[in-house]
Amino acid sequence: MADQVFGGIKIRHLYKIFGPNAGAHVEAVKNGLTKAELNAKYGHVLGLRDINIEMPSGSIQVIMGLSGSGKSTLIRHINRLIDPTAGEVLVDGVDVVKMNEADLREFRRHQTAMVFQKFALLPHRTVLDNTIFGLEIQGIARDKSLDIAMRWLERVGLKGFEEKYPNQLSGGMQQRVGLARALANDAPVLLMDEAYSALDPLIRMDMQTVLLDLQKEIRKTIVFITHDLDEALRLGDQIAILRDGEVIQQGTSQDIVLRPADDYVANFVKEVNRGRVVHVEAVMTPATSPVSGKPAIPIGTTVEDTLRILSREVADEGVVVSPTGAPLGIVSLRQLSGAMVNAH
Amino acid sequence: MDWFYKFPHMDDNSLRDLKKVIDDGFRGFTRSYGDIIEGFFTPLQHFLIAAERFMLKTPWPIITLLILAIAYAATRSLKIVAGCLATLMLIGYFDMWDDTMRTISMIFVCTVLSIAIGIPIGILMARSDRMQRVINPVLDVMQTMPSFVYLIPVVMLLGIGKVPGLIAVVIYAIPPMIRLTDLGIRLVDKDVLEAADAFGADNRQKLFKVQLPLALPTIMAGINQTIMMALAMVVIASMIGVQGLGQPVLKAIANQYFTLGIFNGLAIVGIAIMFDRVSQAYGQRLQKHREIVHG
Numbered sequence: 188m189a190d191q192v193f194g195g196i197k198i199r200h201l202y203k204i205f206g207p208n209a210g211a212h213v214e215a216v217k218n219g220l221t222k223a224e225l226n227a228k229y230g231h232v233l234g235l236r237d238i239n240i241e242m243p244s245g246s247i248q249v250i251m252g253l254s255g256s257g258k259s260t261l262i263r264h265i266n267r268l269i270d271p272t273a274g275e276v277l278v279d280g281v282d283v284v285k286m287n288e289a290d291l292r293e294f295r296r297h298q299t300a301m302v303f304q305k306f307a308l309l310p311h312r313t314v315l316d317n318t319i320f321g322l323e324i325q326g327i328a329r330d331k332s333l334d335i336a337m338r339w340l341e342r343v344g345l346k347g348f349e350e351k352y353p354n355q356l357s358g359g360m361q362q363r364v365g366l367a368r369a370l371a372n373d374a375p376v377l378l379m380d381e382a383y384s385a386l387d388p389l390i391r392m393d394m395q396t397v398l399l400d401l402q403k404e405i406r407k408t409i410v411f412i413t414h415d416l417d418e419a420l421r422l423g424d425q426i427a428i429l430r431d432g433e434v435i436q437q438g439t440s441q442d443i444v445l446r447p448a449d450d451y452v453a454n455f456v457k458e459v460n461r462g463r464v465v466h467v468e469a470v471m472t473p474a475t476s477p478v479s480g481k482p483a484i485p486i487g488t489t490v491e492d493t494l495r496i497l498s499r500e501v502a503d504e505g506v507v508v509s510p511t512g513a514p515l516g517i518v519s520l521r522q523l524s525g526a527m528v529n530a531h
Numbered sequence: 532m533d534w535f536y537k538f539p540h541m542d543d544n545s546l547r548d549l550k551k552v553i554d555d556g557f558r559g560f561t562r563s564y565g566d567i568i569e570g571f572f573t574p575l576q577h578f579l580i581a582a583e584r585f586m587l588k589t590p591w592p593i594i595t596l597l598i599l600a601i602a603y604a605a606t607r608s609l610k611i612v613a614g615c616l617a618t619l620m621l622i623g624y625f626d627m628w629d630d631t632m633r634t635i636s637m638i639f640v641c642t643v644l645s646i647a648i649g650i651p652i653g654i655l656m657a658r659s660d661r662m663q664r665v666i667n668p669v670l671d672v673m674q675t676m677p678s679f680v681y682l683i684p685v686v687m688l689l690g691i692g693k694v695p696g697l698i699a700v701v702i703y704a705i706p707p708m709i710r711l712t713d714l715g716i717r718l719v720d721k722d723v724l725e726a727a728d729a730f731g732a733d734n735r736q737k738l739f740k741v742q743l744p745l746a747l748p749t750i751m752a753g754i755n756q757t758i759m760m761a762l763a764m765v766v767i768a769s770m771i772g773v774q775g776l777g778q779p780v781l782k783a784i785a786n787q788y789f790t791l792g793i794f795n796g797l798a799i800v801g802i803a804i805m806f807d808r809v810s811q812a813y814g815q816r817l818q819k820h821r822e823i824v825h826g
């Protein structure tokens with residue numbers, strides 16, 4: 188109920204400098220001092236520079252970047268595991284930066300939940316007791332928390348494993364526990380810091396599916412960190428790309444793949460399976476007059492799926508249609524195959 | 532060139548005066564506060580006497596069963612239980628039962644006291660680096676100062692008896708308890724602690740739900756060390772009136788009774804091995820699920 192009115196997350200002019208005298212250098216950084224100069228002259232590390240991101244309620248915001256680009260630093264500002272040097276972090280309209288210790292604890296207990304790269308489960312507790320951890324911290328009665336925990340364990344596919352210990356489970360299973368523990372909190376914000384990076388590729392795909400399926404029901408505001416573009420494109424409603432502590436591009440997966448902001452992004456995008464990302468409307472020839480005898484392709488279908496439809500229908504061209512069925516354009520096999528193999 | 536061959540020390544009169552001033556000062560302190568301090572330790576004396584009475588008044592088959600039951604509950608190992616049984620039967624057969632019970636009750640009280648004092652100090656030490664810097668040298672002194680030296684002020688203050696003996700044993704045996712509590716808490720996985728923070732745990736919740744449970748195997752190793760060190764002090768403590776297996780050893784030294792010494796010495800070794808195996812096996816059982824495995 189609460190998440191229907193939940194106001195999303197807004198990060199404004201966020202700066203983070205690591206070092207004993209961070210506050211003294213923030214003006215210089217605002218005026219253009221670079222990360223390298225800051226390190227060479229003053230021995231401080233620039234973690235984040237002027238981050239501005241709006242994450243609407245109920246969507247998955249992916250933050251992507253290479254190792255060391257500041258992803259973990261950024262996500263830890265949302266629940267203030269790290270204090271910023273300057274800037275605002277508004278969660279549901281409240282500035283997390285201004286909270287006192289007690290408010291911050293309440294905020295963490297009820298508004299956010301987090302999933303970690305190395306799972307961070309309690310090794311001395313069973314799967315079930317790990318799952319109720321957040322509820323226990325909130326002070327909820329044990330029998331009630333156990334009901335909630337059992338429900339989420341079943342939902343992430345761990346029914347029957349309640350009495351096992353984390354070290355008796357595989358990595359993928361342990362992260363399911365991590366996910367169940369976070370979901371049991373029923374907080375509007377779900378923070379996932381490289382939650383799947385430690386998992387094998389197949390397990391990782393599985394877990395991505397689990398998350399996407401869940402999100403259809405729970406509609407949380409999810410912040411998902413990854414260094415893997417395929418994962419970013421698959422999960423992200425919005426993607427922000429981070430390099431050396433700066434956001435260099437923000438947008439949907441279509442924006443990132445079709446219009447990379449610079450060579451750094453283009454380099455990432457080069458290796459991507461474009462057929463699975465690019466939507467058919469990005470490659471069609473617009474046309475609004477009614478066409479007959481060609482298979483209809485709903486707008487938003489990926490290039491790969493369009494090819495699948497055309498080959499099943501044994502057709503050379505398809506009509507792209509809006510959700511109401513109105514024709515929007517024509518797409519040909521040639522356009523589709525061109526889109527698969529890089530437009531640049 | 533005299534000063535070159537002989538160290539130029541403080542002149543004899545001044546040195547004598549210095550020692551006299553300190554001694555007189557301490558004696559004065561003892562005279563005026565000795566009773567108050569003794570009163571302060573009265574509850575401890577009651578605890579000691581109660582523990583000893585329980586061990587001595589309870590019939591031996593019941594004590595034996597009790598010890599075996601504790602050993603089994605802690606280790607789940609029949610082998611260790613059989614070892615304990617054999618040790619106790621031999622001790623009884625060679626007529627050392629009563630002294631052994633006195634020693635065990637003293638070790639028990641000493642361990643309880645060390646845990647009650649040592650764990651809170653260890654927690655404080657783990658909380659702040661400054662605290663660690665202050666306490667560490669104190670522990671070093673406690674462990675390296677020959678125990679005879681700190682027997683002197685303890686005896687001056689409290690006289691000869693059970694309580695001063697117990698205090699001397701605790702001073703000697705508590706450092707590993709404190710150090711290993713500190714170490715265990717400091718070794719707790721940072722990621723798990725961060726997770727507790729992320730879920731909004733306060734300091735108390737972090738301590739009781741994360742740090743202490745994860746440090747428990749290390750703390751258990753501290754308890755084991757404390758028991759072993761306390762047993763090593765049994766003979767010295769008997770010099771200031773602690774009854775038990777130490778006193779026959781002392782008598783054996785004075786009168787050159789070789790066999791008496793050996794028997795009582797072996798009884799101390801026997802209960803040491805018993806305590807060691809039981810507490811170690813328990814520690815290992817605790818360890819079972821506690822190491823962190825990724826993937």
Ligand SMILES: Nc1ncnc2c1ncn2[C@@H]1O[C@H](COP(=O)(O)OP(=O)(O)O)[C@@H](O)[C@H]1O
Pocket residue numbers: 205206232233234252253254255256257258259260261
């Ligand atoms: N506590 C810290 N002190 C100094 N530098 C830090 C600290 N934490 C992170 N950094 C630096 O900030 C940068 C970003 O780190 P991080 O956010 O962990 O990157 P990512 O999660 O993208 O791999 C790195 O250069 C790292 O060395």
Ligand SMILES: [Mg+2]
Pocket residue numbers: 258259260381
């Ligand atoms: Mg990281």
